[in-house]
Amino acid sequence: MKRRVAVLGATGIVGQRFVSLLGDHPWFELAIVAASEKSIGRKYCEAVRWVIEKPIPSSIADLELSPISNDIAKEEIDIVFTALPAEVAKDIEIELAKKGIIVISNASPMRLEPDIPLLNPEVNADHVEVIEYQRRVRRWSGAIVKVPNCTTAILTLSLKPIMDEFGIKRVIVSTMQALSGAGLTGVPSMLILDNLIPFIEGEEEKVESESRKILGYPTSDGITLNSNFVVSASCHRVMVLEGHTESVFVETVRDVDVEDLIKSMEEFKSNKIRGLGLPTAPEKPIVVRREIDRPQPRFDRMEGRGMSVVIGRIRKDYALNGVKYIVLGHNTLRGAAGTGVLIAELMVKKGLA
Numbered sequence: 001m002k003r004r005v006a007v008l009g010a011t012g013i014v015g016q017r018f019v020s021l022l023g024d025h026p027w028f029e030l031a032i033v034a035a036s037e038k039s040i041g042r043k044y045c046e047a048v049r050w051v052i053e054k055p056i057p058s059s060i061a062d063l064e065l066s067p068i069s070n071d072i073a074k075e076e077i078d079i080v081f082t083a084l085p086a087e088v089a090k091d092i093e094i095e096l097a098k099k100g101i102i103v104i105s106n107a108s109p110m111r112l113e114p115d116i117p118l119l120n121p122e123v124n125a126d127h128v129e130v131i132e133y134q135r136r137v138r139r140w141s142g143a144i145v146k147v148p149n150c151t152t153a154i155l156t157l158s159l160k161p162i163m164d165e166f167g168i169k170r171v172i173v174s175t176m177q178a179l180s181g182a183g184l185t186g187v188p189s190m191l192i193l194d195n196l197i198p199f200i201e202g203e204e205e206k207v208e209s210e211s212r213k214i215l216g217y218p219t220s221d222g223i224t225l226n227s228n229f230v231v232s233a234s235c236h237r238v239m240v241l242e243g244h245t246e247s248v249f250v251e252t253v254r255d256v257d258v259e260d261l262i263k264s265m266e267e268f269k270s271n272k273i274r275g276l277g278l279p280t281a282p283e284k285p286i287v288v289r290r291e292i293d294r295p296q297p298r299f300d301r302m303e304g305r306g307m308s309v310v311i312g313r314i315r316k317d318y319a320l321n322g323v324k325y326i327v328l329g330h331n332t333l334r335g336a337a338g339t340g341v342l343i344a345e346l347m348v349k350k351g352l353a
């Protein structure tokens with residue numbers, strides 16, 4: 001039986017990705033789409049400014065947009081995906097969890113709280129177990145699970161095999177982030193054409209803290225941050241539509257042999273979700289390119305239906321005694337809605353949703 005799901009913020013850029021992924025999903029039926037007051041009561045296809053390459057799924061086009069109120073009932077909906085601005089998301093997510101609903105959220109509030117799993121499934125699917133603790137301390141029967149910040153989801157997937165094989169002491173990352181990361185009406189063209197903007201509010205702090213939680217440890221009191229390494233990030237907006245590119249420098253505990261690292265990245269299947277048969281999981285979460293000038297957003301962002309990260313220019317770093325490389329990932333798929341749907345699939349498979 002298909003789980004019935006809702007998307008809040010369905011007209012935004014992440015919401016549109018959710019609609020596109022859920023329109024014909026084998027395990028989920030998208031029953032409710034919700035957005036702001038100006039959209040309520042209108043047909044989805046009339047209210048949305050659709051910017052996805054594939055057409056609006058026919059099963060969703062005529063759905064009427066609902067308000068994001070807490071009228072959603074547990075009997076009606078099993079899972080709510082939220083793609084709302086941070087300031088709108090927090091209260092509604094808590095109200096829904098109290099009603100027994102599973103909330104999978106792209107908004108940043110609560111991402112660092114120890115009882116809230118911050119899931120990048122191939123990296124830390126086991127952190128989902130902390131839901132039991134969350135339910136106990138919050139006294140609710142639903143759950144809130146967070147999707148990581150887009151840049152961090154891409155970064156931590158690339159760091160996982162390095163951490164497992166060589167250990168990590170320090171990470172320095174400089175990003176070139178796509179326009180879609182700022183939302184549908186994000187950056188005015190007058191500010192970005194022929195330009196780049198060397199600042200994204202709050203982004204560096206998110207990358208620096210969330211990475212240590214995603215690569216941290218589940219305990220009986222929630223998730224403990226990984227204190228074995230530190231991250232320094234510098235984040236920049238560039239004139240690319242979709243796909244965040246990150247230049248990463250890693251100081252490792254043990255000496256890196258580049259060919260050994262490439263092998264472990266190419267073979268990285270993630271024993272965290274291997275064999276679960278999750279429909280949105282890419283066959284290869286990490287794709288390594290050996291050409292000197294790849295990855296590039298226009299050519300590589302849709303690798304693994306937008307769910308793989310693509311790594312290139314892997315070479316030794318002698319200044320940090322480690323390794324440096326470029327990683328690219330699709331920010332609204334791997335970095336947002338795609339990972340949200342993957343988390344929901346994981347929870348269904350584990351009997352949590």
Ligand SMILES: NC(=O)c1ccc[n+]([C@@H]2O[C@H](COP(=O)([O-])OP(=O)(O)OC[C@H]3O[C@@H](n4cnc5c(N)ncnc54)[C@H](OP(=O)(O)O)[C@@H]3O)[C@@H](O)[C@H]2O)c1
Nearest residue numbers: 009011012013014035036039083084106107181183184336
């Ligand atoms: N874009 C990315 O790459 C990305 C990646 C990771 C996480 N995120 C996070 O995901 C969330 C959504 O981002 P986005 O880029 O999709 O933003 P967006 O394109 O601006 O979309 C915002 C959505 O929220 C709705 N909304 C806005 N204000 C509302 C209100 N007061 N009440 C009800 N609904 C409201 C909008 O509805 P209307 O159309 O009716 O206004 C729209 O559906 C944000 O928290 C963002 O930080 C984004």
